[in-house]
Amino acid sequence: MDKVAVIGSGYWGKNLVRNFAELGALGSVCDRNTEVLNGFREQYPQASACTQLNEVLKLKEIKGVAIATPAETHFRLAREAILAGKHVFVEKPLTLEPGEAKELINLAAGHDRVLMVGHLLHYHPAFIALKEMAANGQLGRINYIYSNRLNLGKIRREENILWSFAPHDISMILSLAGEKVEKVHATGGFYLHKKIADVTCTHMEFPSGLKAHIFVSWLHPFKEQKLVVVGDEKMAVFDDTQPWEAKLLLYPHRIVWENRVPVPDKAEAMAVAVAADEPLKAECREFLDCMAANRRPVTDGREGLHVLEVLKAAQNTLDADNGAGCSALPTSNIMAGTGDRDGSQLQRPDRRMGACTTGCKPEYFVHDTAVVDTPAEIGAGTKIWHFSHILRDTRIGENCNIGQNVVIGPGVSVGRRCKIQNNVSVYKGVTLEDDVFCGPSMVFTNIFNPRAEINKMDQVRPTRVKKGATLGANCTVVCGVTIGRYAFVGAGAVVTRDVPDHALVVGNPARQIGWMCACGGRADSLGRCRDCGKKVLPGKIEAELDG
Numbered sequence: 001m002d003k004v005a006v007i008g009s010g011y012w013g014k015n016l017v018r019n020f021a022e023l024g025a026l027g028s029v030c031d032r033n034t035e036v037l038n039g040f041r042e043q044y045p046q047a048s049a050c051t052q053l054n055e056v057l058k059l060k061e062i063k064g065v066a067i068a069t070p071a072e073t074h075f076r077l078a079r080e081a082i083l084a085g086k087h088v089f090v091e092k093p094l095t096l097e098p099g100e101a102k103e104l105i106n107l108a109a110g111h112d113r114v115l116m117v118g119h120l121l122h123y124h125p126a127f128i129a130l131k132e133m134a135a136n137g138q139l140g141r142i143n144y145i146y147s148n149r150l151n152l153g154k155i156r157r158e159e160n161i162l163w164s165f166a167p168h169d170i171s172m173i174l175s176l177a178g179e180k181v182e183k184v185h186a187t188g189g190f191y192l193h194k195k196i197a198d199v200t201c202t203h204m205e206f207p208s209g210l211k212a213h214i215f216v217s218w219l220h221p222f223k224e225q226k227l228v229v230v231g232d233e234k235m236a237v238f239d240d241t242q243p244w245e246a247k248l249l250l251y252p253h254r255i256v257w258e259n260r261v262p263v264p265d266k267a268e269a270m271a272v273a274v275a276a277d278e279p280l281k282a283e284c285r286e287f288l289d290c291m292a293a294n295r296r297p298v299t300d301g302r303e304g305l306h307v308l309e310v311l312k313a314a315q316n317t318l319d320a321d322n323g324a325g326c327s328a329l330p331t332s333n334i335m336a337g338t339g340d341r342d343g344s345q346l347q348r349p350d351r352r353m354g355a356c357t358t359g360c361k362p363e364y365f366v367h368d369t370a371v372v373d374t375p376a377e378i379g380a381g382t383k384i385w386h387f388s389h390i391l392r393d394t395r396i397g398e399n400c401n402i403g404q405n406v407v408i409g410p411g412v413s414v415g416r417r418c419k420i421q422n423n424v425s426v427y428k429g430v431t432l433e434d435d436v437f438c439g440p441s442m443v444f445t446n447i448f449n450p451r452a453e454i455n456k457m458d459q460v461r462p463t464r465v466k467k468g469a470t471l472g473a474n475c476t477v478v479c480g481v482t483i484g485r486y487a488f489v490g491a492g493a494v495v496t497r498d499v500p501d502h503a504l505v506v507g508n509p510a511r512q513i514g515w516m517c518a519c520g521g522r523a524d525s526l527g528r529c530r531d532c533g534k535k536v537l538p539g540k541i542e543a544e545l546d547g
Contacts, residue, residue, distance in 0.1 A: 002063040002291050003027025004089075005056045007077060009036055011154070012091060013068030017044070019284045020066065030056045053077060054453050057084035064114070064291050066284075067091060070158050075100040082107050082115070087291045091118040092167040093311060094304035099371040099389040101308050105301040114290045116297040117304030119171040123282040125274040126238050126248040127172060130229065133236060133250070133272075134176050140233025140254075145173050145212040147227045150220035160197040162186065162314060165216035171299065171307045172227060173204065173212045182207050186314035191219060202314045237269075248272040316374055376409070379416065397434065415467070429460040429479060436465050439473035439491065446479045466501070468518055475510075488516040502536055 005028035006017045013031075020026040021044050028048040029040045037049040050056050056065065057080065064087035067077050075095040078088045082104065094117045095101045108115035121127050133139055147169040156164050174181070183205040188197035199217040206212075225240040235251040252267035290297045365383040366372055372390045379398035384390065388402055391409030396402070397416035407425040408414065415434035420426065424438050429446040432438075446460045461480035465471065469483045472491035483489065487499045490506035499505050504514040504522065515523040521531025528535050 001025050002288065003061050004064045004066055004288070005030055005050075005059070005062045007031075007053060007056065007065055007067045007081075008069035009033075009040060010068070013066075015280055016066050016068055016284065019278075019281045021047070022281065023284055023288060025284075025288055027062050028056050028059060053080060057081060057086065063087060064089065064287065066287070068118075071096055071163065072158070075104065078104050078115070079107060082111055082113050085111065085113070087114040087116075087287075089114075089116045089118065089287045090304070092120075092171075092304070093117075093163060093308055094301060095308065097371075097373045097392065098305060098308055098312060099373060099391070101301065101305040102371070105305060108301060112294065114287070114294065114297065115301035116287050116290065117299045117301065117307075118283065119168060119299040119303070119307065120279050120283055121168045121172055121240075122175065122299050123286060124240070124279040125277050125282075126240070126272075127227075129248055129272055129274050130227075130236055130238050131175060134229065134231075135178075138234060138250075139229060139231030139236060142176065142210055142229060142231050144210070144230040145176060145228065147173065147212075147214045148224050149214070149216045150222075150224040151218055152220055153218055153223070155192065155198075155218050157193070157196065160188075160200070160318075161216050161218055162188070162197060162200045162202070162318065163311060165218070166200070166202060166214050166314070167307055167311060169214045169216070169227070170202075170204075170310050171303070173214070174303075174306060174310070176229060177206050177210055177212070179206050179208055179210070181205070181310055181313075184310055184313040184317065186317045188318045197318060200314070200318065204310070236272075244274065244276040246271055248274055312374065319374065373409075403440075421473075428457070430463045430465070432465045433467040433469075435468045437470040439471055439475065441474050442471045443474075443476040444479070445477070448479055469499075470516075470520070486516060486518045488520075 001024055004020050004025045006013055006020060007030045009017050009029050009031045017026060017029055017040065026044055026047045028050060029037065030050045030053060031037050032051055034051065037051065041049050048059065056062060065081045066089040067074060068091045069077060071093055074090050078090050081088045088108065095104065104115060134142060149165045149169055181204055184202065186200055186202040189199040190196065191198045198219050202214045204212045223241055227238040229236045233254055235253050237249045239247060249269045250272055251269050254265050255262045256265045286297055363380045364378045367385050369386050370384045370388045372378065372384065373392040376390050376392060377395040379396055379400065381399040382396055382402065384402040386404040388404065388406040390396065393411040394409035396408065396414045397418065399416060400414060400418045402420050403422040405423050406420050409428065411428050412426050412430055414426065414432045415436065417434055418432050418436045420438045421440040423441040425444065426432065427444055427446040430444045444463060447456050448461055450456060463477060463479050463481055465483040466485040468486040471477065471489045472493065474491055475489045475493045475495065477483065477495045481495055481498050483499045484501035484503060486502045488504045489495055489499065489510065493506050493510040494508040495505065496509045502515050503512045504516045505512050515536045517523060517529035517532060517534060517536050519529060519532045521529040523536040524530050
């Protein structure tokens with residue numbers, strides 16, 4: 001049997017360790033806590049113990065990794081594992097940003113690796129039976145679904161209640177609905193921390209008229225895990241706090257019309273027999289089976305992306321005046337539902353100008369294939385084109401033009417009226433002032449001596465490109481330099497030191513060969529612009545050009 005390494009063996013990871021061991025597939029445990037590792041060495045002597053991911057990825061006998069670390073680390077760890085040729089199982093959520101999730105999906109497909117997300121309840125025998133009833137029409141037309149996931153339990157500070165509790169319920173509802181989400185609206189309460197929601201209620205609407213809500217809280221007097229599905233023929237209740245014989249109940253309730261008045265027709269509940277199989281063990285078994293057969297899991301990366309998009313839309317409404325508006329979903333090619341998984345599109349009502357179905361005022365244009373993470377600030381009149389990705393905490397000024405396949409962020413500032421051509425990445429540490437031109441495929445760096453296996457983001461060297469500067473096609477700007485105002489970097493040049501205002505530099509390494517006017521013309525031997533005739537002075541320009 002293929003061996004699996006569990007990355008992170010804490011609160012939830014220890015359960016994965018136990019289940020993979022019982023299935024005979026535990027090959028290694030990776031955790032930074034050496035005391036914890038020593039305990040696993042004694043309990044599971046058949047498995048190795050490591051403190052670093054790169055140690056695990058070098059083990060040839062390890063064919064897959066199960067990641068149970070904090071959510072902010074999921075993307076980096078999963079990416080490294082896939083690149084090392086390992087199959088990957090990631091606990092929910094897949095990542096924190098849809099763009100990162102898409103990158104993992106594409107990476108796994110390109111390396112022919114399994115990518116699976118830990119949406120545990122898909123593997124619960126009661127939910128499997130409920131899906132079958134919904135798919136074969138036993139409930140009739142489904143009108144409404146609601147879920148309560150409540151407890152007075154572990155309160156987290158690395159994520160809010162929405163991201164901690166709701167992913168499982170979103171995943172189940174999307175599967176039962178079998179159609180795209182049209183609108184998401186969430187409200188929340190912030191009682192223990194002013195920025196971390198303790199209670200949220202998320203409302204979801206679908207094109208067919210189906211509606212659903214998810215109520216989650218870690219400030220509740222008792223534990224409740226209940227999913228209610230209301231059909232026009234029958235109603236079903238999945239209550240995971242009940243014993244196995246009562247986890248799934250079917251109510252043959254329905255509404256009949258008498259004298260044009262709806263009247264409830266009630267009936268006794270019937271227990272649906274389900275096998276008493278531990279869901280987590282079934283989930284681990286699914287990962288092992290998919291690794292062995294190289295097949296697509298029930299909860300694959302695309303299903304995880306679909307759930308992530310709903311989470312992000314719900315979070316957006318929490319961030320906007322605590323749910324005062326609605327949030328339309330970005331276009332996706334993911335369809336998570338019952339029946340076959342055919343890759344149908346999840347449409348956004350109006351992606352243009354960042355508008356939503358309630359008629360919010362459009363301010364900027366984002367192409368359907370582009371991704372804008374939150375929080376991010378986009379100025380009015382800015383256009384973001386095909387397959388570009390704006391990462392969190394990025395600020396882009398007004399009337400910018402962001403070309404195809406551009407990545408900006410995280411935490412980058414772009415001024416007004418900037419033009420960033422195709423295939424440019426503006427990394428953390430880079431600042432573009434107003435009116436900067438970045439030519440096609442030019443390159444920024446932010447770490448001077450990077451290593452793939454060493455995280456050096458604490459060594460970012462800031463780069464500033466001042467107002468009006470032009471960076472030619474395919475040039476490279478090595479981090480830690482400043483490009484002066486209205487400077488001009490020639491095509492293919494490699495900039496390794498500061499460039500003065502209005503300087504023209506070319507070559508590798510870049511050297512100055514002249515001066516440039518603000519209009520883009522080159523100065524002659526007398527220091528005057530050949531195009532507009534204005535005088536260009538070394539290191540500065542006439543006062544009228546400053547205006």
